[in-house]
Amino acid sequence: MSTATMTLKLKIWRQADNTSKGSMKEYDLPGVSPDMSFLEMLDLLNENLVNSGNDPVAFDHDCREGICGMCSLMINGEAHGPQKLTTTCQLHMRSFKDGDTVVIEPFRAKAFPVHKDLMVDRSAFDEIIAAGGFISMNAGNAPDGNAIPIGKETADLAMDAAACIGCGACVASCENASAMLFTSAKLSQLALLPQGKAEAAERAQKMVKKMDELGFGNCTNAAECEASCPKGIELSNIARMNREFFKSSLSK
Amino acid sequence: MSKLDSKVPSGKLQDKWEQYKFDMKLINPANKRKFNVIVVGTGLAGASAASTMAELGYNVQSFCIQDSPRRAHSIAAQGGINAAKNYPNDGDSVWRLFYDTIKGGDYRSREANVYRLAQVANNIIDQCVAQGVPFAREYGGYLANRSFGGAQVSRTFYARGQTGQQLLLGAYSSMMRMVAAGKIKLYTRREMTELVVINGQARGIVVRNILTGELETYHADAVILATGGYGNTYYLSTNAMASNSSGAWQAYKKGAMFANACFTQIHPTCIPVHGDNQSKLTLMSESLRNDGRVWVPKKQGDTRKPNDIPESERDYYLERIYPSFGNLVPRDVASRNAKTQVDAGRGVGSTGVAVYLDFADAIKRDGEDTIRGRYGNLFEMYQRITDESPYNTPMRIYPAVHYTMGGLWVDYNLMSTIPGLHVLGEANFSDHGANRLGASALMQGLADGYFVIPYTIGNYFASNMIDQSITTDHPAYKDALQNTKNRLTGLLNTKGSQSVESIHKKLGKLMWEHVGMSRNAASLEEGIKKIQSLREEFQQDVNVPGSDKGVNTELEKAIRVSDFLEIGELMARDALTRNESCGGHFRDEYQTEENEAKRDDENFTHVAAWEYTGDNKEPVRNVENLEFENVKLTTRSYK
Numbered sequence: 023m024s025t026a027t028m029t030l031k032l033k034i035w036r037q038a039d040n041t042s043k044g045s046m047k048e049y050d051l052p053g054v055s056p057d058m059s060f061l062e063m064l065d066l067l068n069e070n071l072v073n074s075g076n077d078p079v080a081f082d083h084d085c086r087e088g089i090c091g092m093c094s095l096m097i098n099g100e101a102h103g104p105q106k107l108t109t110t111c112q113l114h115m116r117s118f119k120d121g122d123t124v125v126i127e128p129f130r131a132k133a134f135p136v137h138k139d140l141m142v143d144r145s146a147f148d149e150i151i152a153a154g155g156f157i158s159m160n161a162g163n164a165p166d167g168n169a170i171p172i173g174k175e176t177a178d179l180a181m182d183a184a185a186c187i188g189c190g191a192c193v194a195s196c197e198n199a200s201a202m203l204f205t206s207a208k209l210s211q212l213a214l215l216p217q218g219k220a221e222a223a224e225r226a227q228k229m230v231k232k233m234d235e236l237g238f239g240n241c242t243n244a245a246e247c248e249a250s251c252p253k254g255i256e257l258s259n260i261a262r263m264n265r266e267f268f269k270s271s272l273s274k
Numbered sequence: 275m276s277k278l279d280s281k282v283p284s285g286k287l288q289d290k291w292e293q294y295k296f297d298m299k300l301i302n303p304a305n306k307r308k309f310n311v312i313v314v315g316t317g318l319a320g321a322s323a324a325s326t327m328a329e330l331g332y333n334v335q336s337f338c339i340q341d342s343p344r345r346a347h348s349i350a351a352q353g354g355i356n357a358a359k360n361y362p363n364d365g366d367s368v369w370r371l372f373y374d375t376i377k378g379g380d381y382r383s384r385e386a387n388v389y390r391l392a393q394v395a396n397n398i399i400d401q402c403v404a405q406g407v408p409f410a411r412e413y414g415g416y417l418a419n420r421s422f423g424g425a426q427v428s429r430t431f432y433a434r435g436q437t438g439q440q441l442l443l444g445a446y447s448s449m450m451r452m453v454a455a456g457k458i459k460l461y462t463r464r465e466m467t468e469l470v471v472i473n474g475q476a477r478g479i480v481v482r483n484i485l486t487g488e489l490e491t492y493h494a495d496a497v498i499l500a501t502g503g504y505g506n507t508y509y510l511s512t513n514a515m516a517s518n519s520s521g522a523w524q525a526y527k528k529g530a531m532f533a534n535a536c537f538t539q540i541h542p543t544c545i546p547v548h549g550d551n552q553s554k555l556t557l558m559s560e561s562l563r564n565d566g567r568v569w570v571p572k573k574q575g576d577t578r579k580p581n582d583i584p585e586s587e588r589d590y591y592l593e594r595i596y597p598s599f600g601n602l603v604p605r606d607v608a609s610r611n612a613k614t615q616v617d618a619g620r621g622v623g624s625t626g627v628a629v630y631l632d633f634a635d636a637i638k639r640d641g642e643d644t645i646r647g648r649y650g651n652l653f654e655m656y657q658r659i660t661d662e663s664p665y666n667t668p669m670r671i672y673p674a675v676h677y678t679m680g681g682l683w684v685d686y687n688l689m690s691t692i693p694g695l696h697v698l699g700e701a702n703f704s705d706h707g708a709n710r711l712g713a714s715a716l717m718q719g720l721a722d723g724y725f726v727i728p729y730t731i732g733n734y735f736a737s738n739m740i741d742q743s744i745t746t747d748h749p750a751y752k753d754a755l756q757n758t759k760n761r762l763t764g765l766l767n768t769k770g771s772q773s774v775e776s777i778h779k780k781l782g783k784l785m786w787e788h789v790g791m792s793r794n795a796a797s798l799e800e801g802i803k804k805i806q807s808l809r810e811e812f813q814q815d816v817n818v819p820g821s822d823k824g825v826n827t828e829l830e831k832a833i834r835v836s837d838f839l840e841i842g843e844l845m846a847r848d849a850l851t852r853n854e855s856c857g858g859h860f861r862d863e864y865q866t867e868e869n870e871a872k873r874d875d876e877n878f879t880h881v882a883a884w885e886y887t888g889d890n891k892e893p894v895r896n897v898e899n900l901e902f903e904n905v906k907l908t909t910r911s912y913k
């Protein structure tokens with residue numbers, strides 16, 4: 023634990039609502055402790071803003087434990103900031119030095135319009151899931167959990183893919199604003215498991231079609247998504263998705 | 275006569291639920307389409323209820339605060355979910371799960387509800403596997419189990435350290451399937467501010483649209499609250515930032531009784547508070563106590579580095595006081611003992627409000643790699659937050675508010691004292707008594723949503739006259755809307771000098787001090803007075819900037835905190851009138867000579883359900899006696 027505090031120069035995107043034009047605003051923030059999380063640093067700024075009669079900066083957050091996927095932010099040009107495999111809420115201020123300038127912007131993509139300041143609309147992800155990111159079964163239908171053994175390796179791979187928190191960093195960091203990593207993670211999880219195989223082809227068709235409709239771009243293999251993903255979702259999921267997709271296109 | 279009728283069906287404990295399901299009135303499939311249900315909350319309880327009712331044919335309107343149902347607080351649960359599958363063949367059974375839950379709750383829950391919970395738990399695992407939840411598996415491909423939270427059998431199913439996430443994503447995927455099918459209408463970024471009761475029945479809600487600031491009304495034939503727990507009354511807790519009590523509290527103010535408000539679970543292994551700007555506390559899984567040894571320096575105010583303190587000057591107090599359970603004593607016992615050490619001036623770290631959890635001996639015994647295999651993720655998380663490596667220096671931990679067993683009172687049908695208002699998950703008081711066992715909250719939320727409410731809601735519709743000609747044009751909606759409007763205007767017009775956050779922090783300190791890990795009459799009485807005056811301070815001096823148009827995060831918080839300021843008082847009042855110690859509720863006056871909790875079964879084997887009588891008026895305490903026909907009340911001992 024360190025006790026010395028820092029003063030930071032913050033440059034933050036301010037935008038009143040989704041129809042207004044936004045701009046970058048500068049704030050000096052003293053009293054930042056290295057033990058604070060990045061969002062606690064923003065809390066401190068907001069407390070100052072409120073106490074001086076100004077409008078606090080709106081940003082999304084909830085669990086502050088790196089699991090709900092609600093926090094976002096481009097920090098100095100990087101989705102979720104400089105630390106690998108770490109969401110913004112888990113980033114701590116010891117990653118910065120006294121006097122640093124920190125540029126904070128929303129996740130930007132055509133499919134993620136800004137609501138206010140740093141808050142964006144990621145409901146497009148829900149639409150992709152609604153298009154097919156499920157197994158069609160009703161409660162009460164299920165056989166015993168052990169009726170179909172699933173090899174540990176397969177289960178582990180499915181879990182790797184299922185770890186996606188739906189934050190959208192992959193989209194925000196991609197020059198084409200592609201949602202391939204997100205979509206492929208769900209498709210992979212369900213295609214790997216025997217329970218999800220029956221619908222795998224149809225699912226791939228529907229989710230990919232929805233993704234395109236919503237205005238997400240194509241994948242050109244720049245791999246920025248993988249680098250920015252706080253949960254280590256791998257590009258191999260995209261390859262698996264492409265296989266499912268072509269298989270299903272051929273069978274059409 | 276008590277106003278509380280638990281509606282527990284007669285018959286043998288083991289047969290009650292099956293028989294009741296058979297006896298219930300049914301709604302035929304074509305008619306289900308004619309009924310509308312509002313579900314507030316999309317955590318495990320709300321999401322599973324919404325998807326299942328939609329699958330059955332009901333029209334569901336689903337509400338949540340976050341931008342997507344997938345982000346509800348349930349997502350953060352780590353450890354696992356219990357069921358009595360007995361896959362490990364270690365002697366587990368529905369009966370044992372039932373018994374452990376009743377005993378763990380210190381005999382303050384209803385036998386019939388808990389038995390049903392244990393019965394349907396196995397169906398939950400099947401349901402989740404079929405949904406594609408990637409539970410941990412053994413090499414042979416079968417589901418893996420671990421032991422958890424003091425149980426003597428391995429009955430906990432898990433998906434790495436992300437069980438809540440995977441279960442919630444399963445329920446969410448089922449929900450989204452029904453959204454696509456047009457059976458669920460999804461309303462995200464909405465916060466319920468009022469319950470609408472017409473002709474004595476819960477029929478609708480008022481919500482604030484968080485994006486536009488507009489107040490909206492929604493109408494249905496029944497309302498289901500699955501809005502989670504009220505742990506954030508303490509400001510600092512392991513709950514998510516938006517977790518709040520408003521849904522339940524506003525229902526209380528419309529006549530739903532609030533039960534056992536003082537039963538709060540304080541989890542022993544959390545990362546300690548580091549400073550005044552801390553916004554929440556992070557849980558470190560309880561599994562760490564399997565290998566970590568808890569200690570403090572024997573000397574008060576010892577500022578040496580932990581590794582410089584020789585063995586002979588350390589007090590491994592849990593091992594010393596509880597030789598047979600040692601570091602594995604239940605949550606409430608571990609928490610209270612940590613507080614005792616800190617209060618005696620033996621706390622560690624820069625704030626002195628922490629104890630050590632030391633892995634040095636485990637690493638020496640099993641090697642660093644083995645320990646990394648077991649706890650690698652947790653150690654990383656700890657290091658990310660504290661910048662210290664538990665491989666080299668002991669972790670610092672301290673108890674934190676984690677879960678609220680209390681909640682809206684419900685009967686066997688999960689219906690509150692307002693007809694038509696059903697309450698599921700952490701928001702109700704039902705199954706955990708005075709203390710919840712690890713991995714049982716996820717089980718309860720999903721049991722309520724997948725397997726109980728889909729039946730009991732049909733019975734409600736089939737047995738009651740519900741006037742379907744009513745719409746949101748009914749004057750009750752105008753009144754409710756106006757109520758909320760007045761409240762918001764009041765908050766915005768106060769224009770005082772204190773931020774919402776700063777008052778919430780003050781409330782948190784009061785709650786922790788007066789209604790925390792151990793309570794006593796004098797301090798509770800003082801606490802009630804202080805909470806009342808803080809509430810006045812809030813009313814006169816809060817500063818909520820901005821307007822009621824558009825996004826206003828300060829206004830959102832202000833609404834929640836104004837409700838916390840009221841529920842906090844009820845929690846204290848409930849604690850003050852429960853003159854015994856049980857589970858998470860420890861009263862200094864009621865302890866054994868060995869400083870253990872002393873229950874008073876003769877006078878307190880009951881649920882206390884509070885009835886609202888008006889603002890700033892004392893609520894009425896109603897009692898539901900708990901009958902134990904199948905288990906014998908015993909005293910817990912961990913020595």
Ligand SMILES: Cc1cc2nc3c(=O)[nH]c(=O)nc-3n(C[C@H](O)[C@H](O)[C@H](O)COP(=O)(O)OP(=O)(O)OC[C@H]3O[C@@H](n4cnc5c(N)ncnc54)[C@H](O)[C@@H]3O)c2cc1C
Binds near residue numbers: 317320338438699719
């Ligand atoms: C860190 C942590 C770890 C845990 N680990 C475990 C574990 O391993 N095993 C276990 O069994 N339990 C665990 N628990 C407990 C468990 O996670 C919760 O009790 C459970 O998930 C609660 O589920 P729920 O559906 O009742 O409510 P929640 O998941 O809290 O959902 C509440 C929902 O209601 C909505 N809502 C709330 N208020 C309003 C309002 N006014 N208007 C509109 N919507 C509203 C929210 O948006 C959300 O959708 C853990 C808890 C924590 C904090």
Ligand code: SF4
Binds near residue numbers: 189203204251255
């Ligand atoms: S793939 Fe990674 S970056 Fe993309 S939404 Fe999922 S967790 Fe976020």
Ligand code: FES
Binds near residue numbers: 087111
């Ligand atoms: S706030 Fe939940 S992941 Fe960051």
